Amino acid sequence: MTKLVGRERTVVARICDGILDLIKTKELGLGDRLPSEERLVEDFGVARPTLREALKILEQDGIIRTEHGRGRFVMAGAALHIERPITTFESVTDMVEGYGYSTTTQLLKLTEMAADDEIASGLQCLSGTPVLRIERLRSEGTRPILYSIDFIKAETAGNAISTIDWSGSLVQILRRRGVAPVASTANVSATLLPADAVKHWKLADFGPVLLVTETCFTAEGTPILFAKDYHHGKYFTFSFARR
Amino acid sequence: MTKLVGRERTVVARICDGILDLIKTKELGLGDRLPSEERLVEDFGVARPTLREALKILEQDGIIRTEHGRGRFVMAGAALHIERPITTFESVTDMVEGYGYSTTTQLLKLTEMAADDEIASGLQCLSGTPVLRIERLRSEGTRPILYSIDFIKAETAGNAISTIDWSGSLVQILRRRGVAPVASTANVSATLLPADAVKHWKLADFGPVLLVTETCFTAEGTPILFAKDYHHGKYFTFSFARR
Structure with a gap:
């Protein structure tokens, strides 16, 4: 997952985790449409640019895809989400x-x-x-x-x-x-x-x-x-x- | 690296490899500006949307970054390019x-x-x-x-x-x-x-x-x-x- 720093990381990571949780608990399945931006902004209590940053990361990771004018959908990549991947740099x-x-x-x-x-x-x-x-x-x-x-x-x-x-x-x-x-x-x-x-x-x-x-x-x-x-x-x- | 299919993959992958070669042979170093889109379109003999697709992939992989109005620059991620990564699915x-x-x-x-x-x-x-x-x-x-x-x-x-x-x-x-x-x-x-x-x-x-x-x-x-x-x-x- 893309690296962010400080507080920005915390809020954006929290949104990513929240959406991944919806997928993990099967509230959202493969091909399902995500709630609207308005709804997610409200649910997570964050500003829209912050939400968009999180959605961009999920899109880059192949978890969701955007269809312009239709919304965002859960992709096959969601099955590939790894909790603690070897590809994340850490000490x-x-x-x-x-x-x-x-x-x-x-x-x-x-x-x-x-x-x-x-x-x-x-x-x-x-x-x-x-x-x-x-x-x-x-x-x-x-x-x-x-x-x-x-x-x-x-x-x-x-x-x-x-x-x-x-x-x-x-x-x-x-x-x-x-x-x-x-x-x-x-x-x-x-x-x-x-x-x-x-x-x-x-x-x-x-x-x-x-x-x-x-x-x-x-x-x-x-x-x-x-x-x-x-x-x-x-x-x-x-x-x-x-x- | 993002997966593409068929001919599209071939052309886009060729552009990516071409740019990575410039970095590997040190013709382009860390922080250097990439040649203009016009120049790359000409050098690779491809259509601009195809070139942009390749540049997007390199950006997602942390190889280059775009500064709006200034151009594209070689990022630290270029040092991280791996020839045959374990994260690429293959038989x-x-x-x-x-x-x-x-x-x-x-x-x-x-x-x-x-x-x-x-x-x-x-x-x-x-x-x-x-x-x-x-x-x-x-x-x-x-x-x-x-x-x-x-x-x-x-x-x-x-x-x-x-x-x-x-x-x-x-x-x-x-x-x-x-x-x-x-x-x-x-x-x-x-x-x-x-x-x-x-x-x-x-x-x-x-x-x-x-x-x-x-x-x-x-x-x-x-x-x-x-x-x-x-x-x-x-x-x-x-x-x-x-x-």
Whole structure:
């Protein structure tokens, strides 16, 4: 779903959710006409431009279609609405909380190193560029469920490297430094934990993992974070619509 | 990317690809203004409404933005363009070919059975509904790389069950029966092959798999296919943008 910010997001998102609820509870079915704009403005208690913004988002997402002069209708795409799609950018912290897990994050190791080819490609910088390697483990109680290695350019942390709490949300840390990641390109694969991590941190019983490798960008399109998140196969599954 | 059909798709997709190429080859950078409509109409040799359709798609995908009176500009979303995203619906056959694999499909077993709760939920039908279970294995040479179990309602196959070549593309089979799947809701997880499949078909060395569980819908929003595809972890990785 299209990203909005602040209060605007709240009101528009509330209208979208309200209309999706009507579809989910079957008050509105496939091909049904939506109530008039006048009616929706009244029901939701919002201004007409705000309502229209919400309807535009639902149209872009293939949930409804507009027939000029006839009104708006529920489309087949409504069947494709996903509650928490993998295609919505969010911090790992928010994602894990969204699953209902209450985890603690342990900083395993913070290293300054020179970018190898993989990291350079992930951060779109030259090989050899100084980067920070942030190796962490999230656990639900005593059970480790998410092992991650994140890379940022050393210059991104600057002098703050020793004052930053690296067990906090990395997205939050970057936001505070004025370089909030807002989008990413990612890929997902199935694998096992890296052998050295298993050995070093005694993670032998982790099993198959869902590895999400991700380059995160600021709103200006600058690559700011290269992340490798190893999700415990039994604890995570990601949803998406295909069309 | 928004779905179009037939010739319209071809021309509009060609314009989109052309503009994306300009961005990829850095002829157009972040924040740059696109050439005028007049110029693009001439360059691509297309009608203005067709060009506008393509520009609308690029705008919806966050690749460009329109500033009224000023022109169109390359947006941060351009960095997020993915060649073959997991969010584009395609048949497994097309997907596997897209990877450059040349596979053979073996029908392991075709069974008529009553839908259990999982299948009923996947096909959005009642438990006990007669369904066909289609168990198959795709191999690249002698190496099995994709094990799948597909379910369709028995009524979808009707009397044709014994005449259909079940080793062919299931999307193609359904298309020929007038119920082409065009979209889906899916989730992805990391797991191992089902123990009974490993035992029965001697697949012990398969390792971690990327399991995509998917309900496919017709254009009318009817669930027509419930698929469980177990992708060999070493042979498949899926890409997507998050925003």
